Amino acid sequence: MLENCKYPIIQAPMAGGISTVALATAVSENGGLGFLAAGYKTAEALETEIIAMEQAGVLYGVNVFVPTLETDKQEEVEAYKTILEKDWQMKLELPAWSDDEWEEKLALLKHYKVPAASFTFSCPSKEIISDLQENGTYTIVTVTDEKEALIAQQAGANAVCLQGIEAGGHRASFENTDPIGNKPLIDLLADVLETVEIPVIAAGGIMDGEQIKELLQAGAAAVQLGTAFICCEESGANPIYKRALIEQQFTNTKLTRTFTGRLARGLENDFMQRYEAVAPAAYPTLHFVTQLIRKQALIKENPQAMSMWAGVGFEKVRALTVKELMQQLKTEAGLL
Ligand SMILES: Cc1cc2nc3c(=O)[nH]c(=O)nc-3n(C[C@H](O)[C@H](O)[C@H](O)COP(=O)(O)O)c2cc1C
Known part of the structure; x- marks a missing residue:
């Protein structure tokens, strides 16, 4: 599967409306692998x-969240x-726990024989x-350390x-715990390559071709980039978010549980600073609890919440555009 991509550049799946069909199609049309x-x-x-995606006739992947039971954090x-x-x-809102329609989504992967699936x-x-x-279906499991990589290999995954730690978005760790250490991706990659034999796709903080190289x-075996694609024309990120990134309205990123109950890295804003000490590790419950605040903030064009x-x-x-970005990445990485 990865051999079928002209270039080993994967566009990270980005939930929340960012990885649109247009984004994934454009990445695949330009020789990478687009993900829904x-x-x-x-x-x-x-x-x-x-x-x-099927109608576009390109290679693509679908990323699905594996439901995890959270310990009781009701109080x-x-x-x-x-x-x-x-x-x-x-x-x-305080919704009931949800499995995000896991079985139905698995059934879709099977029905459409999707070329690649990744799990998080x-x-x-x-x-x-x-x-x-x-x-x-080429099956990838997202991991954050050697232990998880070994579990994925033992379960028969094609790749991890x-x-x-540099990555934007949620930590994909199998347990909703704090990361151990701050090892840079390049060192973590060396450890994981020593542990497993299956191909390893590297993700986290990759923004240019030099890093790809x-x-x-x-x-x-390939690299997966998320943040690098957020400001592309084809990305579905809202304009406030794109502007905050492009205009560098924020100086830092931080891992936070305040929005969803699971550690995720994002631009450090007032909301994170204000609630870090009180937000429980209850995922995905907090995603739903804070949803209305985030929606209102978008309407009011307030990136601080x-x-x-x-x-x-x-x-x-x-x-x-994706075409321009892919061209620049390939050139910088010496892939052309
Ligand atoms: C906005 C955003 C949304 C993300 N959503 C998902 C997702 O739905 N599934 C997933 O496996 N990873 C998701 N990730 C994590 C990416 O797969 C990847 O690990 C990360 O983007 C790599 O770091 P980078 O953003 O510095 O390139 C998301 C990342 C970002 C930035």
Whole structure:
């Protein structure tokens, strides 16, 4: 599968409306591998996107969140919700735990025999992985360390996507815990390459071709870039978010639990600073609890209360078309 891509550049799946069909198609048309993000989307909405990718006739992947049971945090969640309701003067939702339509999404992967699937937040069972593979789907598990990479290999995954500490968005760790250490991606890659035999895709903080070249030389089978694509014309990121990145309205990124209950790296804003100490590790419950605040912030064009996921390399983001960005990345990486 990875051999079928002209260039070993993967566009990271980005839930929240960022990785659109247009973005994924353009990446694949320019020799990379575009990914759809199934997270927080109904199976019905995902199906529409898969059909559009099929019609475009390009290689693509679909990323699915593996449901994880959270430990009971009812009281802490209620307390956090009360604080937020008081501060923001609005009634917030406290939904039941959701599996994000896991079974329905798996059924879609099978029905459409999607070329590639990647999984995040845990490792699917051996049976699920072999079912997908027998159906022709190249199956990738996202991991954050050697231990998880080994679990993915033992479950039969075709490849792992290794997410470094630098990465924008949610930490893909199998457990909703704090990361151990701050090892840079390049060092983590060396450790994981010593541990597993399957191909390793490197992700986290990659913004230019120089970095791509270095990681490929270090043994990565491919690289996966998220933040680098957020400001592309074809990305579905809202204009406030794109502007915040391009105009460098924020100076830092930070890992935070305040928005969703799971550590995710984003532009460090007031909301993160204000609630870091009180936000419980309750994912995806907090995603729904804070949803209305984030929606209102978008309407009011207030980036201080929006979740704007970004990796540590965000200052190097480029506002280009995918074609232009891919061309620049390939040139810088010496891939042309
Ligand atoms: C806005 C945004 C949304 C993301 N959403 C997802 C997702 O839905 N599924 C997933 O596996 N990873 C997601 N990620 C993480 C990426 O797969 C990847 O690990 C990360 O983008 C790499 O770091 P970078 O952003 O510095 O390139 C997201 C990242 C960002 C920036």
